[in-house]
Amino acid sequence: MARVRPLSGYPEWTPAERVVESQLIESLRETFRLHGFAEIETRAVEPLDRLAGKSDAAKEIYTLGRLGAEPDAESKVGLHFDLTVPFARYVEEFQHALAFPFKRFQIQKVWRGERPQEGRYREFYQADIDVVGRESLPAHLEVEVAVVMARALAALPVPAATMRVNNRRLVEGFYRGVGIDDVAGALRSVDKLDKIGADGVRAELTGKGVSDTAADAVLELARISARDAGFVEAVEDLWATTPTIDDVDGPQAELREGLAQLVALVEGVNAAVPGTAIADLRIARGLDYYTGSVYETFLAGHEDLGSICSGGRYDSLVAGGGFPGVGMSIGVSRLVSRVIGADLARASRAVPTAVLVAVTDEATRATSNEVADALRARGIATEVAPAAAKFGKQIQYADRRGIPFVWFADSGEVKDIRSGDQVAADAASWEPPAEDARPRIVTD
């Protein structure tokens, strides 16, 4: 038997750490439900052709096969690497049973064969919300999903989140207006701004046939950001001073539409959770299927983690069209690993137990069991000591697990082992303080 070794990229938690993860997930569920999102769960596997269809992520897909399969048998299924692909399939398959616009949330593990490091895993939880329409989807839903996510993050024991948002219509109108035909290509270059700098981006753009003045304008646009509608004037000014194509009416209309939507987004989110949203016209997002709002979210003081929640508006979830939607995804494991690693929050105890009933001797274990059942009958998590050891040992058993109360059936007394207070109590009516009833998350 080989020694057990950690497997890189597949995080596992201690019971106390798992409490933190569970409570975070439960908090997200609660916020999503509060806003009317229905939960679904999809299977872990999808047909390979459906998974691999999307871009270059194919290399990262884990395929599934049986050890007993024929040696030359091809794998037909793989583990999903996000929740959007399975959701798209699900919507297509169950459209007869769904009511549109369909608001759903989904919190599940996904798998990617990437090189792991802190905050990057091969197996991790994502929490997705999406709203999908039939044929059309009002733009205000792009505000709604961002508001829900802003609230979901605000409810977690983490520093303030900043949601950097942009709008593809705005960018597309602007780019086309200054004479750029390959908007997607230009966006991919702008996306590298942090990495290669303004000069690098300019070089890439001109290399793709973008004129010098247009490249300058694109870089100027990327410089604009604001926490309120103030960016509109900056964009309008830039637009007014930049040479545009002759037939600019279409692009200009698209630009103005995008501007209005971005204003609504920033103001909407900031009304819900003040200070969260910031319009940042450099936010591009590499994925080219986004057509409206795009979002990236960072935690104050933890920007090195990268985006912990991102997404955007897309024209259709399903190939062939007809299902426009907007969605965002939280990297739950990335978040949890930082919360635990940086000790932003911890569990009040590792076990659910609120009361340990001591056992005086094995002959009277039944009495202790009766006390335990009386407490359990009223929803109080209780366990009975495993051995009739010295009371000191039994108290130590509770202390090591963070169990706050020890019950002595003989004397009918319950002791709060943190304070040492011991009082007479009736198992039929005694209640622990509400905050001790179950493990909870505590912060400093």
Next chain:
RNA sequence: GUGGCUAUAGCUCAGGUGGUAGAGCACCUCGUUGUGGUCGAGGGGGUCGCGGGUUCAAGUCCCGUUAGCCACCCCA
């Protein structure tokens, strides 16, 4: 996929130039014989990641290999 670093007790790590493995923490017992945490004394624990080579002798030097960590790429 590319590059750098690392691998010794359950955990964190010491072990100049080769000479038969150590500390702290954790764990168990006792002091304290049925009310814990402190303190003191004692104790159990190691194929030194794995394989090969050099040598009288390898945790230590060399080669290979596996795994982990970090960075790049990409993303949650």
